[in-house]
Amino acid sequence: MAAVHRRLARNRRRRHVLVRPRVFRDRSNPLESLDDFEIYQRYRFCPDTIHFLVNGVSDQLVTATKRNSPVPPLLQVLLFLRFVATGAHLRLIGDSLGISESSVGRSVKAVAAAIIAVFAQATLVFPVGEIATKVKEGFRRVAGFPKVIGCVDGTQIRISTPKANEADYVNRKGFHSLNVQMVCDPNFRITSLCARWPGSCHDARIWRTSGLYQKFENGDYDGILLGDSWYPLSRYLMTPYLTPRTQSEERFNSSLCRTRVLIEQTFGIMKRKFQALHFGLRTSPDQAVSYITACCILHNIGIERGDTIISGDCRELNVADCQQAVITAHPRADGVAKRASITQSFFLKS
Known part of the structure; x- marks a missing residue:
């Protein structure tokens, strides 16, 4: 044991003697x-x-x-x-x-x-007033869906294994992630962001606890959102018919999906531009939220200043991509009535 202590003391003395010199690098x-x-x-x-x-x-x-x-x-x-x-x-x-x-x-x-x-x-501003009117016109040009003010969906951003509540961050695909909810406009700008939830959280739960949900409940926004079947159908959030029975319902689904696919394309644009979001963030959940939020802000700045290139690859998603979700959220009665009214008013004839 005495020899071990002598060797440790000798190594400590060597570390004190061999001080690393400071190096000032040329930062061009x-x-x-x-x-x-x-x-x-x-x-x-x-x-x-x-x-x-x-x-x-x-x-x-x-x-x-x-x-x-x-x-x-x-x-x-x-x-x-x-x-x-x-x-x-x-x-x-x-x-x-x-x-x-x-x-x-x-x-x-x-x-x-x-x-x-x-x-x-x-930068991360939900459209109101004249801006909201322009957003609705932009969505109307995409696929003819009326009064749309945004498309909502969630995407999984991989993160490192967290130290606390590790199981909560394992998503349905089996890796640790954050389930990030975003809303986009027809120009692929992100107008709302909720990035703090673990990967195992359901899209419907994230939506119900978001500030945007509460503002729509209070009637602060005039318009409707489009989502897939993971979201609950309501008077301001339209989802596809699970089993369309008429041609008008099929046309409703087709128009909704051609419009809603913009949020999927937005995810593709962001993850191509910022590869860290595609491959994953090797950091804690709290720090990952900060990086994701900053990337969304930079994404919007890039679009406003013409620095974000919208390639043809981002438009390859088709209608079938938004019809693959299995319905898991219960529709609300006001949503069923609102969807039927839109179907009868805008999609009765081809």
């Missing part, structure tokens, strides 16, 4: 050394939009430290964009810009929080 500006196409390929945004983001969040980012050479706001934003664009490990992202893994982790968390604090209220 990638926006100056790359052309616009290369910048977009790496960070999913054009230089003008990146500068727009930096100007917005720079005041929220802490750059003054007791040590030398803090990471400037521009590089912090680039680190976060690279992280969500690739889903790579923090060490690999840091190597691309000459920054340590720990600094990358702090920067990514700080930028996500700053984006939410600065842009969330102005």
Whole structure:
């Protein structure tokens, strides 16, 4: 035992003697050394939009430290964009810009929080007034469905195995995830987001506990949402007929699904642009919620500024894709009457 203690003491002395020298790396500006196409390929945004983001969040980012050479706001934003664009490990992202893994982790968390604090209220906004009228007209042009103000659905975002309540995060496909509910408009913008629920939670439960549900119950919004059969049929949320018996009901289903598929396409656009959402977030549920929210905000900013490319692949989903859900939510009487009224008024004739 004495020999073991002597060896441990000797190793401790060696660690104190062999102090790692501090290395100050050259942190060049990638926006100056790359052309616009290369910048977009790496960070999913054009230089003008990146500068727009930096100007917005720079005041929220802490750059003054007791040590030398803090990471400037521009590089912090680039680190976060690279992280969500690739889903790579923090060490690999840091190597691309000459920054340590720990600094990358702090920067990514700080930028996500700053984006939410600065842009969330102005970007994730449910349409009202004249904007709601334009949204309804846009949905009407898609498939002729009347008075639609949004399409709602949930998507599973993979996360690391959580330390608390691990079983709650296992979804029906067998992996740990968050069940993220979103609402989109006809231009693929996200107008409502609820990202805090574990993967095992049912879509109907998430909907009933959301703030958007309560506002529709109170009559704050004039219009209807479209969802699949996982959602409860109500006067403001239309779902397909499970077994259509007439041609008008079949036309109702066809129009609803051609319109509702926009939310599926929105998920596809987001997960192509931000690969971290596709491959999964190796972090805790709370931090994953922050990253997902920031990605939704960036998605909307990209659409508004023309940085999000809508490819033909995103439109490959068809009507059958939204008819595969098995009905599990009980319809409400007011919803049955409202659906019958819409069917008779708009889909009686071909």
